[in-house]
Amino acid sequence: MNVARRGIVPDPIARQPWGMLIPLLLLTAFGAAVLYSAAGGSMDPFASSHLTRFAVFLVMAAVIAALPQPFVRLMxxxxxxxxxxxxxxxxxxxxxxxxxxxxxxxxxxxxxxxxxxxxxxxxxxxxxxxxxxxxxxxxxxxxxxxxxxxxxxxxxxxxxxxxxxxxxxxxxxxxxxxxxxxxxxxxxxxxxxxxxxxxxxxxxxxQEYQQRRVLTMFDPEADPLGAGYHITQSKIAIGSGGLFGKGFNNGSQSHLQYLPEPHTDFVFATMAEEWGLLGGLFVIIAFAIILRWGLKVAFQSRDRFGSLVAGGMTATIFFYVAVNLLMVMGFAPVVGIPLPFMSHGGSSMLTNMICIGALMMVNRWNRDAPRSGFAS
Structure with a gap:
């Protein structure tokens, strides 16, 4: 039964896409826990600003979600x-x-x-x-x-x-x-x-440093203390986590500063060392739910513009996730792509929350528009 109709939950709250928002909130909270550990057991400087930015950008996403299609087309x-x-x-x-x-x-x-x-x-x-x-x-x-x-x-x-x-x-x-x-x-x-x-x-x-990054991807052990240092330490951190990890706030690679950029590009390695394979599966499943919802929004769109917007925004988030995970595991060059909603960084959080807001916007268009097939 629809709880909104029974008056238990207000209709504006009940209409939100909680199937996407709940995994997003859990992923961001998990990211804050990892950043807390990366700072040596402190909310500052990473975890507190991470949560603050997310709260601000979540409001921004809600504003984007309320935009009418004619205004978006105009701007x-x-x-x-x-x-x-x-x-x-x-x-x-x-x-x-x-x-x-x-x-x-x-x-x-x-x-x-x-x-x-x-x-x-x-x-x-x-x-x-x-x-x-x-x-x-x-x-x-x-x-x-x-x-x-x-x-x-x-x-x-x-x-x-x-x-x-x-x-x-x-x-x-x-x-x-x-x-x-x-x-x-x-x-x-x-x-x-x-x-x-x-x-x-x-x-x-x-550039020369970019060439080294590409070559290092194929053989990081050739220069373990130079160009291959990032990937080598990331693999050690991920591998040492095992199935259940070393425990929250007990990661040695990040705490002893062997792992470069443990709070940004290599936050997944920081997480995997402490939370193990189970933590990695949680992150991947959460992203899979969010991306699946984005594709569903694209497929259910009532018009061509909304469908292309939703598909493109989902692809943008996917690019971040795929490249970062491949990078930290040594299957892609280190190109400085952070992990959405977990890495510390305002620019990447801004981009991905704009994408989330745009997906919520198209989802609202889908809900409010009459079903009449694709239109221009």
Missing amino acids: TYPAYVVVLLLLMAVEIIGQVGGGSQRWLNLGFIVLQPSELMKPVIVLTLALYFAKLPVGLITSWRALAVPAVIIGLPMGLVLLQPDLGTSLALAFGGGVVMLLAGLPLRWFFGAGLAAAAAAPVAFYFGL
């Missing part, structure tokens, strides 16, 4: 232009940190515009394909214009340099194009072209 192209201008500003006046120029100091916040571009590029391509007549989906307009939409921010991000974010932009945009119905042969052709160009890009397009 999508201007938002793309604004974020593109911010990326250009990074190249001119951006802050440098860790050898990269990625941030803008706006006084009240230090902003990483490339993170904002991830959900914005999904919205932009979704709107473009929603407006494109179905008969033109195999024409040059279905490929050339999106290539420019993706290529401009990718080029600016590569100048920072930030390979991981540029790949995230390409992945999110590519998924929207795939869902829009572009011919599969185009994607196979692009894959073959990328494979053929990979050696040239490796030797002439990547």
